Amino acid sequence: MSNLNKSYPKVSIITVCFNSAKTIKDTIQSVASQDYPDIEHIIVDGGSTDGTVEIISNASSVNHFVSEPDKGIYDAMNKGILMAEGDIIGILNADDFYARTDAISLMASAFSSSQVDACYADLVYVTAINTDKIKRYWKSCEFESNLFLKGWMPAHPTFFVRRSVYKQYGLFNLDYRIAADVEMLFRLLEVKRINTVYLPKTIIKMRLGGTTNKSLKNIQKQNQEVLMILDAYYDRVSRIHFFVSKILNRCQQFLSRPPSL
Numbered sequence: 625m626s627n628l629n630k631s632y633p634k635v636s637i638i639t640v641c642f643n644s645a646k647t648i649k650d651t652i653q654s655v656a657s658q659d660y661p662d663i664e665h666i667i668v669d670g671g672s673t674d675g676t677v678e679i680i681s682n683a684s685s686v687n688h689f690v691s692e693p694d695k696g697i698y699d700a701m702n703k704g705i706l707m708a709e710g711d712i713i714g715i716l717n718a719d720d721f722y723a724r725t726d727a728i729s730l731m732a733s734a735f736s737s738s739q740v741d742a743c744y745a746d747l748v749y750v751t752a753i754n755t756d757k758i759k760r761y762w763k764s765c766e767f768e769s770n771l772f773l774k775g776w777m778p779a780h781p782t783f784f785v786r787r788s789v790y791k792q793y794g795l796f797n798l799d800y801r802i803a804a805d806v807e808m809l810f811r812l813l814e815v816k817r818i819n820t821v822y823l824p825k826t827i828i829k830m831r832l833g834g835t836t837n838k839s840l841k842n843i844q845k846q847n848q849e850v851l852m853i854l855d856a857y858y859d860r861v862s863r864i865h866f867f868v869s870k871i872l873n874r875c876q877q878f879l880s881r882p883p884s885l
Contacts, residue, residue: 636710641718775870803849
């Protein structure tokens with residue numbers, strides 16, 4: 625395990641789901657198999673009817689669980705954040721799972737300095753049938769001002785942040801249906817300038833077919849919302865620069881592969 629403070633700050637992992645019976649077991653097991661000693665796993669379900677609730681109910685490693693209608697994925701995430709008791713909060717979607725058993729230990733080690741507000745890393749997209757088959761490698765980088773203008777953002781499922789940051793700067797903005805994660809990361813990194821650490825490790829496997837990428841319509845809607853976020857902050861946003869940079873970055877993600885997992 626990585627060198628950590630002896631106090632081992634509690635880490636809350638929030639999973640939101642809806643009719644996720646096919647994948648939720650993998651998500652739960654990946655959290656349960658982590659070597660970190662103090663994890664709180666919270667699952668917020670949107671009122672599933674496909675057996676998801678029964679699977680979660682039988683999982684002894686899940687600390688808190690609620691199943692009720694919500695206003696969408698980001699509303700569910702907000703519920704989970706408000707339920708969390710951990711010093712550090714991470715979000716793991718129901719289609720995702722940790723790529724290594726020391727993922728949370730690695731992320732928590734970044735918070736050994738009280739100056740660090742958040743930490744993020746890399747992830748890989750895998751096929752739904754064969755989760756060993758990598759289709760895309762989302763490699764991030766150290767944050768620099770104005771990176772969001774290039775269509776950049778850190779992989780949200782790898783983003784761990786102190787609970788106090790949410791208390792100070794707010795939760796997900798539900799005005800954004802698809803890009804509330806982008807707005808949150810933009811608000812924290814670019815606007816509020818919280819102190820972040822980038823860990824160049826692949827810690828999450830994400831199945832293809834998430835909400836944003838499941839259709840061209842959703843991709844277009846997300847880009848529209850992201851540009852709205854940028855327009856509200858910058859005097860001028862170059863659409864050409866944004867889309868060219870984003871396309872080149874995504875092409876690189878499909879062509880490159882992580883050195884190891």
